[in-house]
Amino acid sequence: MASRCSSGATGPAALEKLPGSSIRVLRTVESVRRWRRPLLLDQRSVALVPTMGALHEGHLSLIRAAARANHHVVVSLYVNPAQFGVREDLASYPVTWDADAAALVRLDRELADDGHNLGRISAVFAPSTSEMYPAGFPGQEVDSKGSFVTITPLAELLEGRSRPTFFRGVATVCMKLFNIVQPERVYFGQKDVQQTVVIKTLVRDFMLPIEVVVEPTARAEDGLALSSRNVYLGTRRRRVATVLYRALQAAEAAYARGATDRAEILGAAHGLLNQVLAEQAALSAEERVLFGVDYVSLADPDTMEELPAVDPAKGGILSGAVKMLPVEAAQPGEDLGHSGGPAVRLIDNIILPPSRS
């Protein structure tokens, strides 16, 4: 955990820092505002990297990008209950504060040693839910009442169809984070592509003076997109978890060969998904991994509306979600993953660039 040490100042609150670093740990809105104010007057740029903790290389790549272009980087670590549906994994979502703190301290040293960065990690914002929802937490229900930011119809499509409160929760908490930190730039990962479109829409439609920077998806060697939820997979399902990325790559290859028609492009993805599912179904219950396909989409990059065909001058977004089902006939000592290996919903996407005309 973070160490608390005296600031030597007369203020009532001790200055909390991550151990062995100059990274402040800010837990209240007021403490962020107090830290932020002089930087505004000094015209120092501040970047925000919003996360829910359980940090991995994908998060670190966002922080590296933020430090290259900004004087100060704030990383928020907050598992926002409002974006979890009532039947989702809020209770078991991985919380790894000590490892996160160590990763941030290590990265900050790396940033300090590399002369190409404008800034470093200045602060971690790790608020409580009562701090983020001062009027009381409004709840996770679809019909919960409270102050929410909604971005429709975008938030109802794709991820929003499976997770009806998800983007309301994301947009609401991001609006709060942006108002608290007042960053010049915010950094998000391409892995959550619809989330990036929601955030860009939020910034545009509410006239927020913020630049949204999207960084590429960091992947494991076999192509699986890094995700905090991968810890749920366990060894058996991890071997098959690249299936979605491979399906999207098959669709990308069809586009690269000249296909623009939806049926042809998505047919390539479905072909691969069906083939892998058939291979797995033919295995014994002790070996196989079954999954369900939530959706495979070919969408407009600005609206996420489904496309009948790709306009090569504009490109498109291939995305998908699969649910890896819990393994059957678990073997004694088998690594089932975090929290006993519940069903895991994986998402991924590939951008079809507007390269051809």
Ligand SMILES: Nc1ncnc2c1ncn2[C@@H]1O[C@H](COP(=O)(O)OP(=O)(O)OP(=O)(O)O)[C@@H](O)[C@H]1O
């Ligand atoms: N593999 C990745 N590459 C680049 N950015 C990523 C990657 N995974 C997550 N991010 C980005 O990190 C930020 C924080 O995401 P979050 O804390 O939810 O992590 P996550 O791995 O996406 O977790 P989850 O498994 O809950 O989806 C988001 O902007 C997200 O898009």
Ligand SMILES: CC(C)(CO)[C@@H](O)C(=O)[O-]
């Ligand atoms: C942006 C975010 C931190 C909001 O809670 C979350 O949705 C995430 O981690 O992608």
Ligand code: BAL
């Ligand atoms: N990475 C987005 C956060 C979520 O799925 O809840």
